[in-house]
Amino acid sequence: MLGHLKEIKYPNLILEIKRRGETQDDLSKLLGIARTTVNFKISGKREWTISEIEAICNHYEKNYYELFK
Numbered sequence: 001m002l003g004h005l006k007e008i009k010y011p012n013l014i015l016e017i018k019r020r021g022e023t024q025d026d027l028s029k030l031l032g033i034a035r036t037t038v039n040f041k042i043s044g045k046r047e048w049t050i051s052e053i054e055a056i057c058n059h060y061e062k063n064y065y066e067l068f069k
Helices: 003-007 011-019 024-031 035-042 050-060 064-068
Strands: none
Touching (some): 011 064, 024 050, 050 064
16 A cells, blocks of 8 residues: 555655644645645655745644654
8 A cells, every 4th residue: 555655755744744634735734835846846856945844844744753754
């Protein structure tokens, strides 16, 4: 079931999104960016900005290492 997470650069972030019952659409609304952009960032095709990382960490009440490493 989680085999597809190997292709994702930030599997801990995806797991936290799912654990909270949220979606990439919810994350895109939180950040004010397109869902496609969120997908590119999660897959490592685009880089996260510092402000996006801070917003995500605050939203999920996790630190950088818990979500992005």
